[in-house]
Amino acid sequence: MAPKVFIDGEHGTTGLQIVSRLQDRNDIDLMSMPAEQRRDADVRTKFLREADVAILCLPDDAAREAVALAADAGTRFIDASTAHRSNPDWAFGFAELSPAQAKRIAGAQFVSNPGCYSTGAIALIAPLVASGLLPVDYPVTVNAVSGYTGGGKQMIAQMEDETRDDAIRAAYFAYALTLAHKHVPEIMTHTGISRRPIFTPAVGRFAQGMLVNVPLHLNLMTGSPSMADIHAALKAHYGDGSVVEVVSLDETAGLARLDPEEMTGTDRMKLYVCGKEGAGQVNLVASLDNLGKGASGAAVQNLNLMIGA
Structure with a gap:
């Protein structure tokens, strides 16, 4: 079964660019909230918890909230905000940083995307x-x-x-x-x-x-x-x-x-x-x-x- 990927904040500048890179791929199941439900907290939580990987294209506080809503469900996160970039519990998403960094990213639940x-x-x-x-x-x-x-x-x-x-x-x-x-x-x-x-x-x-x-x-x-x-x-x-x-x-x-x-x-x-x-x-x-x-x-x-x- 293809991994489910949810972009939380898909209509922002970064989110739209990610969608354009992923929308034609058949090796993932790209989840998308209907536009009319974007502000429905329950629906958003459902998507976050059902995703295998959630990509957060959100302000810092909203990104922290998203992690709190679904981390216990096993959802893996890529956070494009500033919220977790200096957190040692998050793998820093610059694969070329060191010889071991790509492996750390591959096995992580939490990955912070660099600025x-x-x-x-x-x-x-x-x-x-x-x-x-x-x-x-x-x-x-x-x-x-x-x-x-x-x-x-x-x-x-x-x-x-x-x-x-x-x-x-x-x-x-x-x-x-x-x-x-x-x-x-x-x-x-x-x-x-x-x-x-x-x-x-x-x-x-x-x-x-x-x-x-x-x-x-x-x-x-x-x-x-x-x-x-x-x-x-x-x-x-x-x-x-x-x-x-x-x-x-x-x-x-x-x-x-x-x-x-x-x-x-x-x-x-x-x-x-x-x-x-x-x-x-x-x-x-x-x-x-x-x-x-x-x-x-x-x-x-x-x-x-x-x-x-």
């Missing part, structure tokens, strides 16, 4: 900490720009409807100016860094895609590594690059610019080591689709691991 910005930041930082090249107390800075779909339906409406009085007119804007973005705790938890990073996110007037930058001073790293050393550490961690590709130094050196929409429509991620050998600095860049590997694509990857697909 989009943090996916890029963790992908760049965690292997360098694990290899010993990046001290855990290094003063990390993360600068990033995302497509506006990461802001959900309200921001999408603001960006795409120029007739609205509250439409955002800027081509690009920075936010989280208090340096207290919700992704910071999970970045610290899943990279192992001990000093709170300075994280400055921004949104551009493009729908999907993102670039996450982590600039580093090499003389503040263990042994003052070269660009080649850093590239080798990332390459060794991600192997064949089937999901996370570490772009060669030669290819990167030939680029004049990086396009945040490069990976739009994919569920993969590219990592670049930028700079000039011998200059003492590098800029590490992750390029991904904020709704692909940064959200819905990651959720489906985690689902596949959990059901053995």
